[in-house]
Amino acid sequence: MKRVAGKIFFTAISVLYPVLVYCGIRYWGLSPRRMSLMLMALGFYQFLNFTRSKSKVDRGRTGVFVALILLCAFVAFFANNILFVKFYPVLVNLSLLAFFGFTLWRPPSFAFRMACLGDKNLMVSPSFNAVERYCNKVTFAWCIFFIVNGTVAAFTVFVGSDKIWSLYNGLISYILIGLFFIVEYLVRKRVHGKMQSYVPVCDLELNSRPDGALVSFGKNDSERKTWGDFVSDVSKVRYYLEARENVPWILHCEDSYYFTVSLLSMLQSGRKALVTANRQEAFIKEIKKPEYGFLTDEPFAGGVAGANEMPATLIQDVLASENALRLDGDNNCEVKFGKFDKSKAEMIMYTSGTTGEPKAVYKRFLQFENELFELVKVFGNDWVNRKVYSTVNHHHIYGLLFTALLPIATGLPFRRHRIDFPTELSNIAGDAAVIASSPAFLKRLSAESDKPIDFKCTPIIYSSGGPLPEEVARKACELTGFWTMEIYGSTETGGIAYRQSKNGPVWKPFEVCKMSVAENGCLNIKSSYILEAEGFTTGDLVDLYEDGRFLLKGRSDSIVKIEEKRISLPEVEMRLKQTGLVQDVRVVPMVGKRQYLAAAIVLNEAGRTKFAGLPKLAINNYFHDYLLKFIENTVSPKKWRYLEELPQNTEGKIRMRDIQALFGLAESPNFKILKFRREPGALTAKLLFPATSDYYDGHFPEFKLLPAVVQVDMVLRLARNFLDVPKELSKMNRTRFANPILPDVPVVVKITYNVDAGKVTFAYTSEDGETSYSNGSLVMNTSADDVAEGENRG
Numbered sequence: 001m002k003r004v005a006g007k008i009f010f011t012a013i014s015v016l017y018p019v020l021v022y023c024g025i026r027y028w029g030l031s032p033r034r035m036s037l038m039l040m041a042l043g044f045y046q047f048l049n050f051t052r053s054k055s056k057v058d059r060g061r062t063g064v065f066v067a068l069i070l071l072c073a074f075v076a077f078f079a080n081n082i083l084f085v086k087f088y089p090v091l092v093n094l095s096l097l098a099f100f101g102f103t104l105w106r107p108p109s110f111a112f113r114m115a116c117l118g119d120k121n122l123m124v125s126p127s128f129n130a131v132e133r134y135c136n137k138v139t140f141a142w143c144i145f146f147i148v149n150g151t152v153a154a155f156t157v158f159v160g161s162d163k164i165w166s167l168y169n170g171l172i173s174y175i176l177i178g179l180f181f182i183v184e185y186l187v188r189k190r191v192h193g194k195m196q197s198y199v200p201v202c203d204l205e206l207n208s209r210p211d212g213a214l215v216s217f218g219k220n221d222s223e224r225k226t227w228g229d230f231v232s233d234v235s236k237v238r239y240y241l242e243a244r245e246n247v248p249w250i251l252h253c254e255d256s257y258y259f260t261v262s263l264l265s266m267l268q269s270g271r272k273a274l275v276t277a278n279r280q281e282a283f284i285k286e287i288k289k290p291e292y293g294f295l296t297d298e299p300f301a302g303g304v305a306g307a308n309e310m311p312a313t314l315i316q317d318v319l320a321s322e323n324a325l326r327l328d329g330d331n332n333c334e335v336k337f338g339k340f341d342k343s344k345a346e347m348i349m350y351t352s353g354t355t356g357e358p359k360a361v362y363k364r365f366l367q368f369e370n371e372l373f374e375l376v377k378v379f380g381n382d383w384v385n386r387k388v389y390s391t392v393n394h395h396h397i398y399g400l401l402f403t404a405l406l407p408i409a410t411g412l413p414f415r416r417h418r419i420d421f422p423t424e425l426s427n428i429a430g431d432a433a434v435i436a437s438s439p440a441f442l443k444r445l446s447a448e449s450d451k452p453i454d455f456k457c458t459p460i461i462y463s464s465g466g467p468l469p470e471e472v473a474r475k476a477c478e479l480t481g482f483w484t485m486e487i488y489g490s491t492e493t494g495g496i497a498y499r500q501s502k503n504g505p506v507w508k509p510f511e512v513c514k515m516s517v518a519e520n521g522c523l524n525i526k527s528s529y530i531l532e533a534e535g536f537t538t539g540d541l542v543d544l545y546e547d548g549r550f551l552l553k554g555r556s557d558s559i560v561k562i563e564e565k566r567i568s569l570p571e572v573e574m575r576l577k578q579t580g581l582v583q584d585v586r587v588v589p590m591v592g593k594r595q596y597l598a599a600a601i602v603l604n605e606a607g608r609t610k611f612a613g614l615p616k617l618a619i620n621n622y623f624h625d626y627l628l629k630f631i632e633n634t635v636s637p638k639k640w641r642y643l644e645e646l647p648q649n650t651e652g653k654i655r656m657r658d659i660q661a662l663f664g665l666a667e668s669p670n671f672k673i674l675k676f677r678r679e680p681g682a683l684t685a686k687l688l689f690p691a692t693s694d695y696y697d698g699h700f701p702e703f704k705l706l707p708a709v710v711q712v713d714m715v716l717r718l719a720r721n722f723l724d725v726p727k728e729l730s731k732m733n734r735t736r737f738a739n740p741i742l743p744d745v746p747v748v749v750k751i752t753y754n755v756d757a758g759k760v761t762f763a764y765t766s767e768d769g770e771t772s773y774s775n776g777s778l779v780m781n782t783s784a785d786d787v788a789e790g791e792n793r794g
Helices: 002-026 032-052 056-079 088-105 110-118 128-158 162-194 227-242 256-268 281-287 315-319 322-328 365-382 397-410 422-428 439-448 470-480 569-577 605-610 616-627 656-664 708-722 782-793
Strands: 214-217 249-252 273-275 293-296 312-314 346-351 359-364 387-390 433-437 460-464 485-490 494-499 514-517 522-526 536-544 550-555 559-562 565-568 582-591 595-603 639-642 672-679 682-688 729-737 747-754 759-765 772-780
Touching (some): 056 088, 088 128, 128 365, 227 315, 249 256, 256 273, 256 315, 293 315, 346 397, 359 365, 365 397, 365 494, 387 397, 422 439, 439 470, 514 536, 550 569, 565 569, 569 582, 639 656, 656 672, 682 708, 708 759
Parallel strands (some): 249 273, 249 293, 595 639
Antiparallel strands (some): 346 359, 514 522, 522 536, 536 550, 582 595
């Protein structure tokens, strides 16, 4: 208490010093010698502060200041000269100049330190660098002020009367300091309004952003949404949810804006969100209990609602409902938007991982907030004044974080719809962009593009979901100007590490992730966004270095036995890549009369050039002979397929069972599968029917075309192999053949299967989708399979 009182007393004396000196000389009749005693008291008080200071820098600065004060006091005392008593304001300016100037020389600057004390999130703000630069300018401006103010104070010591000295140093200089504060505050508010600020999603409030701040945008102005729109829409959906029983809600919205509005509404209203990218009827039926809600932005064809169940709800209908309109009309309701408890907010995310089987992963929003904080700390400064674009699905954790939660937390506007084709990148070349991408998209970009994209500002590109081949990253860099930043992680663990492969294959973990190697040789992670105290053990084999960095060596389930010999699938893949002819490859175990390996290969440009015109057998033999240098013949792949790209899901993961399904289809010289993508209940495949195919024999020799029966047979063959469709065809419905399919012309076939109806629909189109060749639907005999299954059980 005494220390506080002492500080207040001596601070008052220091501030009022010019007035006290003037009054002492003019009205109280005090001699300069007596006035110097006040200066000595201030000097000894500063000396006590000097002895308490622990910082060497503060001790040095305070020591010089104290020495100068005491020197002036003693000279004034012994010389009985008022001139040295009046030097105190000059010394104060010199001391402040030294302190502010030193923080510019040894950052952080004083203004930035104060800013960090006022805003705890500033250190991880996307505008960190911009704020630091601004604070440095403010600190420099204060240094200029102290130079000018100290010079004028020194001038009044030697020139002018005691009254002028007292008036300037006891009043005018304080007014100038106040004006400086006011001007700086107004400038700071204006600058701050233009800067992005990081606000945790759970702490967002009505005034967290200006009403007119852009939140999302689309292909036209009608899709633009501001912060005011966002707050209003979240409030409308909250009213809808809170008017109903507190039950979990399934969430699937293709529109990123609708998705983010729905998710925040659920979190703020205390509803558990079940986030799923899969909206196939069979899957929704599997996860939906009768009382669960289902919020989406696209009409749902499946009959998931029973007599007592809630049907799928369109968010567009919620936003246009009568209650929602009351928020916009004269009879306004109170807007519901505000903070929520991140430790209680619950979510479930469904991931397929590498197995392809749906898996529910329980999350608390606390885990996402911890990860957002880390991501902003590492990458945030690169995002300032950019727009967010995505080529990935926001229903998976990587897309959720980078294309929904991060933009909302940092104030970055995001595009409502994904970029589907590499050619679309040229349309955004004029924007400063952050692009959340995937290995699959970047491989297509590298394969389909030759000319660099003329970005006005180099984009920041991220990739996750699987390893990105270095040559693809290099080609993507040549096209975009940025070497892709890869993120390694999973739904269970969140982001674990990051790298740019130009710096080597080693991964650098995020600061909060603590690495160790489990007994099975796999990576174990403990972090602030993994709830389990023991951490999470992945299925990835690693070499862990002393500094925490690590090298991935493949999956633990990638060690298989072939002919009683253990073989590493990643090792075979690595050997094939060593030929310099392979861009991507997956080797999978197959079971027939005996176990064997099969390899699906994507050739690079050198490989395509080398093998151009050669028969497939010659290509097989080349790779087979190369592998014999390293592995035994018995474990060398026995089957080979050559694709344009490997099948990947929306997370960019290559699933082993998709590759195995490819080899489950008997190879034929009559057709080639160039690439395919399998989703629940759906298949998209790019096919080529060569001119040498038997399918064209006898069908218009002068003008070959693919027979209709072959097109239907191909659909059935693919559907039975990839979608587990029943073998027996019952009937054909609405089948239409519009244009001929010619030899050596790639076509795309899209096949969907409705399990409950037993119906297969298909459509053959050109690669660009502009030409329709044929379409129709086939009804399968599901009862025949049921009977057969019953007989087998009997």
